[in-house]
Each structure stands twice: as C-alpha cells, then as structure tokens.
Amino acid sequence: MTHPAAISEAIFGLSPLLVSLAIFVLTYAVIVTEKINRSVVALLGAGLMVLAGVLNQAEAFNGIDLNTISLLTGMMVIVAITQKSGVFQYVAVKAAKVVKADPWGLLVMLSVVTAVFSALLDNVTTVLLIAPVTLLITDALRISPYPYLFSVIFASNIGGTATLIGDPPNIMIGSAAKLTFNDFLFNLAPVAGLVMALTLIPIYLIWGRKLHASAEDRALVMAFNERESITDARLLKQALFVIALVIAGFVLAHSIGQEPGTIAMFGAALLLLLRVYDQQAEAQSHVIHRTFGEVEWITIFFFIGLFVVVAGIEKAGALEFMAQQIVVWTGGDFTVTAYVILWVSAVLSAVVDNIPFVATMIPVIQSMGSTFTPAQIETLWWSLSLGACLGGNGTLVGASANLVVAGFAERAGHPIRFLPFMLMAFPLMLASIAVSSVYLWLRYL
Amino acid sequence: MTLRAVPLLSEPTCLRPDSSLLEALHLMLDKGVNHLAVCDSGTWAGLLDINDILGELLPVSARGEHALQDLRFVGDGIPLIAMQLKKLANKKVSEVDLDDMPTLDEDTPLLEAALLLHRHGVPLPVLGADGKLKGMLSRRALLAHLISKTGS
Numbered sequence: 001m002t003h004p005a006a007i008s009e010a011i012f013g014l015s016p017l018l019v020s021l022a023i024f025v026l027t028y029a030v031i032v033t034e035k036i037n038r039s040v041v042a043l044l045g046a047g048l049m050v051l052a053g054v055l056n057q058a059e060a061f062n063g064i065d066l067n068t069i070s071l072l073t074g075m076m077v078i079v080a081i082t083q084k085s086g087v088f089q090y091v092a093v094k095a096a097k098v099v100k101a102d103p104w105g106l107l108v109m110l111s112v113v114t115a116v117f118s119a120l121l122d123n124v125t126t127v128l129l130i131a132p133v134t135l136l137i138t139d140a141l142r143i144s145p146y147p148y149l150f151s152v153i154f155a156s157n158i159g160g161t162a163t164l165i166g167d168p169p170n171i172m173i174g175s176a177a178k179l180t181f182n183d184f185l186f187n188l189a190p191v192a193g194l195v196m197a198l199t200l201i202p203i204y205l206i207w208g209r210k211l212h213a214s215a216e217d218r219a220l221v222m223a224f225n226e227r228e229s230i231t232d233a234r235l236l237k238q239a240l241f242v243i244a245l246v247i248a249g250f251v252l253a254h255s256i257g258q259e260p261g262t263i264a265m266f267g268a269a270l271l272l273l274l275r276v277y278d279q280q281a282e283a284q285s286h287v288i289h290r291t292f293g294e295v296e297w298i299t300i301f302f303f304i305g306l307f308v309v310v311a312g313i314e315k316a317g318a319l320e321f322m323a324q325q326i327v328v329w330t331g332g333d334f335t336v337t338a339y340v341i342l343w344v345s346a347v348l349s350a351v352v353d354n355i356p357f358v359a360t361m362i363p364v365i366q367s368m369g370s371t372f373t374p375a376q377i378e379t380l381w382w383s384l385s386l387g388a389c390l391g392g393n394g395t396l397v398g399a400s401a402n403l404v405v406a407g408f409a410e411r412a413g414h415p416i417r418f419l420p421f422m423l424m425a426f427p428l429m430l431a432s433i434a435v436s437s438v439y440l441w442l443r444y445l
Numbered sequence: 446m447t448l449r450a451v452p453l454l455s456e457p458t459c460l461r462p463d464s465s466l467l468e469a470l471h472l473m474l475d476k477g478v479n480h481l482a483v484c485d486s487g488t489w490a491g492l493l494d495i496n497d498i499l500g501e502l503l504p505v506s507a508r509g510e511h512a513l514q515d516l517r518f519v520g521d522g523i524p525l526i527a528m529q530l531k532k533l534a535n536k537k538v539s540e541v542d543l544d545d546m547p548t549l550d551e552d553t554p555l556l557e558a559a560l561l562l563h564r565h566g567v568p569l570p571v572l573g574a575d576g577k578l579k580g581m582l583s584r585r586a587l588l589a590h591l592i593s594k595t596g597s
C-alpha cells in the first residue's frame with residue numbers, strides 16, 4: 001500500500017491526495033461535458049499529474065498499461081486491413097439470405113452476426129461495418145431500420161462482453177488481472193449468449209411480430225450476390241489466415257507464456273508484411289501510412305492519458321481508501337460487494353464512458369486482495385466486466401458504438417432520439433444485469 | 446487586372462431554394478449544364494451540382510462517412526434507384542448540403558480567380574456589393590478571356 005504520507009513532500013503546501021483528486025475530478029468532469037476532445041483532456045490531466053509533482057515521469061510511464069495499448073492498436077491495424085476485403089458485407093448479406101430475407105429472421109441473424117463480430121473485434125468497428133449493410137437491406141425490404149439498429153446496438157455491447165478482446169474494459173481488466181482469453185470465454189461468453197437470446201424476446205414482442213416485407217422486396221434482397229462483395233480475394237485469404245493465427249495465439253497465450261498485446265501487435269505486423277512484401281518501397285510506405293492512419297489514435301491517447309491520471313490518484317492512496325470504504329459499506333460481505341460492483345458499474349456505464357470508470361475501478365478491486373480470496377477477486381472482475389460492458393446499452397451515450405449507430409440512423413431519416421431510446425433500452429439493460437446477477441449467484445456466490 | 450474586365454456567363458439561371466430536386470434535374474438536363482446557382486430573392490445561396498442529385502439516388506447506406514464502398518453485390522439495383530427517384534420530387538434544394546465554395550467579386554484579381562477555379566473545378570459566383578448574384582464565372586470564360594488578352 002502506498003499511503004499519502006509516502007509521497008515525500010506536500011505540493012504547493014497541499015496534500016498530494018487532495019491535488020491528485022482535484023486533477024482527477026477536473027479531468028473526468030471535463031471529459032463528461034464532451035466540450036473538448038477526450039484524448040486532449042486525458043493527456044492534459046496526465047501532464048498535470050506530473051507537473052504538479054504527484055508522479056514523476058518514470059512513474060507516469062509505468063502507469064501506462066502497454067499490454068492494453070498494444071492489444072488495441074494491433075487489433076485496429078488488423079481490422080483496418082481486413083475490412084477492405086469486403087468479408088463483413090459478405091457475412092451480413094449471406095446471413096440475410098439464409099433466412100430468405102424474412103424480416104424477423106433477418107433481425108435475429110444481424111444481431112447474432114453483430115454479437116459474434118463484436119466478440120472478436122471492437123464494438124465501434126463492428127457497427128461501422130454492420131450498420132450500412134443493415135440500412136441497405138432494410139431499404140430494399142422497405143421496412144423501418146429502427147428495430148434493426150436498436151438490436152445492432154444491443155448485440156454489439158452484449159457480444160463485446162463475451163471475450164477478452166470484445167470491449168476495451170475487458171482488455172483493461174484482462175491485462176491488469178492477468179486473466180486470459182479463455183478465462184473470459186469460459187466465464188463471460190455463456191452469460192453473454194444467454195443475455196443476447198433473452199434480449200431478443202422483448203424485441204420480438206415490441207417490433208418483431210409486426211415486421212413485414214413483400215415477396216417482391218424480399219426477392220430483391222435474395223438477388224444480392226454476396227460473392228461480389230469480396231473485393232480482394234487475396235487480401236481476404238491473408239487476413240483470415242492472420243486472424244486465425246491471432247485468435248489461436250489468444251487461446252494459447254497463457255500456455256505459451258505470452259501476453260495478448262504481443263500477439264496482436266505481431267499479427268498486425270505479419271498482416272502488413274503480407275500486404276506489402278511484393279511492392280516497391282514507395283508503394284509500401286503509402287499502404288502502411290494509410291493503414292496506420294486508420295488506427296483510432298484518439299482512443300489510444302485517451303487510454304494513455306487515463307492510465308497516468310489513475311496512476312496519480314492510486315499513488316496518492318485515493319483508490320486504496322475507496323476500496324476500504326466499499327468493504328466497510330458492504331460489511332466485508334463478498335456477495336454484496338460483487339452485486340454492488342455489478343449494479344453500480346451498470347448504472348454508471350449507462351451514463352458515463354465505461355473506460356475511465358473501469359480504469360479507476362481496476363486498482364480499487366486490486367486493493368481488495370487483503371479482504372477477499374483470489375477466487376473471490378476473480379468473481380469481482382466478472383462483476384465489473386458485466387456491469388461496465390452491458391451497462392453501455394442503457395442510454396444512447398452509454399457506449400461509442402451506440403452513437404455511431406445513431407449517426408447512421410439519423411442519415412437514414414430514422415433518428416434514434418435519446419429519450420425514446422432510453423425508455424426502451426434502460427429497462428432492457430437492467431434486465432440483462434438481473435440475468436447476470438442470477439448467473440453470478442448460481443456460478444460463483 | 447480584375448474580374449471587372451471579364452465577360453461573365455450571361456444571365457445565370459437561378460434556382461429557388463424551395464424548388465424540388467426533380468425540377469432542378471430537369472432544368473439541368475434541358476440546359477445541358479452540370480451546375481445551377483441557387484438564389485434566395487436574388488441573393489446567392491449556393492451552387493447545386495448534378496453530383497448532389499446523383500448522390501441522392503444512391504441508397505443512404507452508400508453515402509457519407511463510413512458508407513458502403515462497393516455496391517456490385519446489389520446487382521443493377523433498379524428498384525432501389527426508382528425508390529430514390531420518387532423522393533426527388535419531395536426533396537427541396539434547400540435540404541441539400543450545397544457545396545461550400547468561395548465567392549468572387551468584380552475586384553477579385555484574375556490570378557486569384559484562376560487559382561480558385563482550378564481548386565474547386567466548378568463555376569464560381571461573382572457577387573455584387575449587395576450580395577446579389579451578378580453572374581457565374583466558368584473556367585472556360587476565364588481562359589477565353591486570358592487567351593484573347595495575351596494574343597496566344
């Protein structure tokens with residue numbers, strides 16, 4: 001434990017705890033307002049932690065979880081290259097044709113496809129790939145895209161919960177708690193699948209049973225030729241080979257003694273090599289420059305800044321204190337603690353960005369190691385993950401993917417408004433947390 | 446030398462912002478032009494490009510950021526295009542995001558006008574001091590003037 005007193009000197013005559021908390025609160029408050037780009041705010045907060053003397057530069061750099069950063073960046077490079085092959089359109093169109101363009105079957109298939117892609121890619125990328133095809137098919141069927149886009153939002157957040165790489169909170173939790181790809185798959189994929197299936201029931205009752213498309217319009221979709229959507233067969237083969245290798249690497253990471261960050265970054269480098277090895281130097285530079293340009297640097301720098309800000313309050317002892325308070329409030333009762341983390345994470349993640357919340361909660365849970373056994377701490381990680389990932393479904397601002405889908409809906413002339421969405425989504429999100437509570441109770445508590 | 450010396454395209458056809466895109470399309474086809482000036486009571490409001498109308502015929506999913514990059518798999522898509530064509534009659538010119546372009550005035554130097562025409566690749570409006578459209582300057586009109594003046 002690092003007690004506040006362990007920091008040698010007061011800063012500007014103030015306690016380091018107070019200074020670090022002030023920087024933390026200010027940073028998070030400005031992030032919530034969304035007035036200034038979140039990566040800039042996080043980097044400024046990180047800079048202030050160092051300039052104010054809460055951390056020195058070495059401590060700040062140590063606070064950055066490079067495993068998380070490498071995993072995110074590596075996967076972004078792999079996805080940026082793979083999406084150009086047209087494989088995602090192929091799968092979405094094929095899914096529509098498997099159910100003969102039946103509107104309800106289509107909704108189920110697109111939800112499942114979104115959930116599976118979200119489990120293997122980040123959610124924003126998934127919805128960026130699925131939403132345009134969804135709009136095209138609903139356009140052709142002359143049906144409202146709203147229920148489909150609503151389901152795509154839910155499926156992306158639910159699918160993302162299922163694996164280590166599905167959602168940034170899981171990447172952070174897995175890296176900090178040394179939980180493997182398989183740990184996430186065995187512990188969270190079953191409940192994610194259950195929540196997805198149960199979520200489709202109210203969606204059917206509200207919209208699904210009323211969806212109807214004419215035989216003529218369905219024939220139009222059935223005439224789509226999904227094979228034509230594969231724009232680069234060579235690229236497709238290269239990408240599928242590397243993705244298979246990377247996923248195998250994630251599954252075997254623990255037994256081969258490697259971290260996911262290394263595997264993702266190596267996979268990205270390998271795919272880049274396959275893309276450019278037979279090209280001239282100038283053409284190589286062009287392809288690589290363009291691919292790196294598609295990495296979401298805003299997200300990466302946001303993470304870097306947040307890691308330093310959280311390292312600041314952690315060093316000052318604020319998170320240790322918070323962990324102790326949670327244990328005091330829950331009376332040291334493990335079950336109550338697990339449920340508090342689950343429900344509070346869900347409600348907060350519905351209204352604020354779950355990334356800073358999880359970044360803050362990770363050291364808090366780590367500090368509970370003196371109160372709970374390692375097995376119990378692992379359960380608390382699942383509570384945090386379920387709450388933070390599923391909570392994103394609660395409102396339109398709960399997850400970045402939700403806003404991306406809303407942007408598509410707006411363009412299509414079927415805007416997803418904040419309040420009507422929340423009135424439907426928040427109760428559904430709470431129901432998913434209730435299902436998760438039962439799951440935790442049956443399996444771990 | 447400024448634009449004052451250059452003959453503009455005579456009598457520009459001005460579209461009203463409340464004209465429908467279908468009317469605009471018919472006008473473009475009749476006149477054999479790719480651009481039409483949009484004026485609100487004579488005041489310059491923007492330039493409608495035939496490409497804006499073509500864009501309206503594409504499915505929403507193929508427009509804007511992160512849109513579908515390839516539509517080969519859809520086939521000829523005639524029913525989809527027909528559906529969009531019907532919507533042109535109900536969509537006003539004012540609902541289109543008109544091209545944001547620089548405006549010229551009679552005191553704009555010729556070289557600056559040449560630079561702007563080259564960069565934007567469309568005719569540019571020449572406005573009077575009151576903001577009213579005096580005429581459209583095309584690349585062709587400017588080049589013809591330059592050749593006649595330099596005797597090339």
